[in-house]
Amino acid sequence: MSGPKYDDNHGNSTTMLSPIFGVLFDGIAYGMLLFVLSVGLSVTLGLMNFVNLAHCAFAMLGGYVTITLVNEFNWPFLATLPVAFVAAAIVSVALERTLYRRLYRASDLDQVLLTIGLAFISVAIAAYVFGTTLQPVETTEVLRGSIGFFGLDLGKYRLFLIGVALVVTVLLVAGLEYTRFGAQVRAAVDNQRMARGLGIDVDRTFASTFALGSGLAGLGGALAIEIVGLDPNFAFTYLVYVLIIVSVGGLGSIAGSFAAAILIGVSDVAGKYYAPELGAFLIYLVMVAVLMWRPAGLVGRR
């Protein structure tokens, strides 16, 4: 690169470099969004080996809860986020108790079929209730616009997104490391039989973890509207991203999901910016290559 000389014009060099940093920043923010969407699935898959392809349907539910509250009831955007979380968690637990739990020991195929079926139903219901168009949402005044930072324009909303993801990560890691519930989850992920033998109610642990994971998906869905919009196909469009992150990161690993989310987020944004003709080719290739190299994912143990 025959770039500008740093000593004679500092300001110019940052504007030359800013596309790279801009792409990196957008990629990380996008990766953080994907992390919030996918971490729940990673934990539940690692815990119960349950292939839940309806995960993004819960995210979509969270998104529509937020849209309804903001557009119909004039709630402030930030206040709707906890509601999106709770709504997705409650619906997921209801389904877990009625349908999912009967298939914990069933084959992968049955689990795939049940959850794809639920995702189809969710898409049709969303199309029926909200129509098939992209839904806009007004975020709070504070999150609009951008902050100048050494010549870079950092979108406030993307900064907020990174902040939320970091808080979620810290809470999850701390919760898993230092609480009694976290210890039970880790024990069940590591060795389910042994955990049962020690008197841990793995089914109940799973139900709570499932609610937590789906709640996070609901939060992710609400946060995603501003970045990628929301339409009834959300349940399938982002399912692919989420599955890629989960399988690349390794089942049951928060750190793995975090790393994979950043990797996929940055390569997706960079791919769209620098090589738009490749489309989604790049991330699919990354996934297949990583899985063939390490079938259990980057951090996976199994």
Added chain:
Amino acid sequence: MSANTTTITPRAYLQAQSRWHPLEIAFWLATLLPFVLFPDYLSLASQIAITALFALSLDIILGYAGIVSLGHAAFFGIGAYTAGLISKFGWGDPLSGLVLATAAAGLVGFAVSFIISRFRHFTLIMITLGLGLLAFEAANRAHWLTGGSDGLQGMSIWPVLGIFKFDLYGYTAYAYSLAVLFFVFLGARRLINSPFGLALRGIRENWVRMPAIGADSRAHIRKAFTIAAAIAGLAGAVLAQTTENVSLESISFQRSADVLVMLVLGGAGRLYGGLVGAAIFMVARDQFSGIAPQYWYFWIGVLLVTVVMVLPNGILGGLSHIYARWRRK
């Protein structure tokens, strides 16, 4: 599967399985009815035969060998595009086109089978999904070759054997698709009722134990996967030739998911499962699409949940269960 199967020798079991049941003969005679009863629906009947062929190919790997694939449409698409491109570039003979398209899909399937046979469970599902999406993106991006989202235009197919032209009403199309389906079905029936087919079922039930009794699971899976890929390519080629057009939809995830739904609905692990499932699915879609196209998938979803919860072996599994109970009385 009842208790008496365990007391007879494997050879006698296979021979009993390969005997033609009167119901089977009735089934194949019934496939000729559309010529007489529904001459207006022959193009739909042709689509059903093609889809049934595709479902049959998935049945070999999923129903018998237990390999879940979410990207099977990749091979369907490879066959369709190969047949389409051959005819677009001046060779419109249908039968040799079928052979070339089948060979192309089989070759790719053979290469992919080395990846497939190494993995199980969730990783396998993700890899087949990833490969299917890669194939879709490749077809989408190679606009100069495949026409991308506009579809492949400009095919011209010569008459079958130089005699039968593909007509507007679909007489030739249905006869052609049905003949291909029937001959492949005979082959698949022979394959499934052979010791190889029995070994595949063994792999489905216990992947680890089969090598211990002398059947190398990976080699068997490679063979089965290659065969299934070739048949899927053949189905794609028939679709391309009878419709004289290849759309991006033929290689999409939607098609992979649809064929999975049909097979499970009819009954996976049964030769007629995919055929019955495809017929029900396609007729239902044709009937409902006029009313509410975008809500069609609501009912597919309900159907899937019901089948998994209530009818784990599909419609044919349920029927044979009822039949077995009725005979015992």
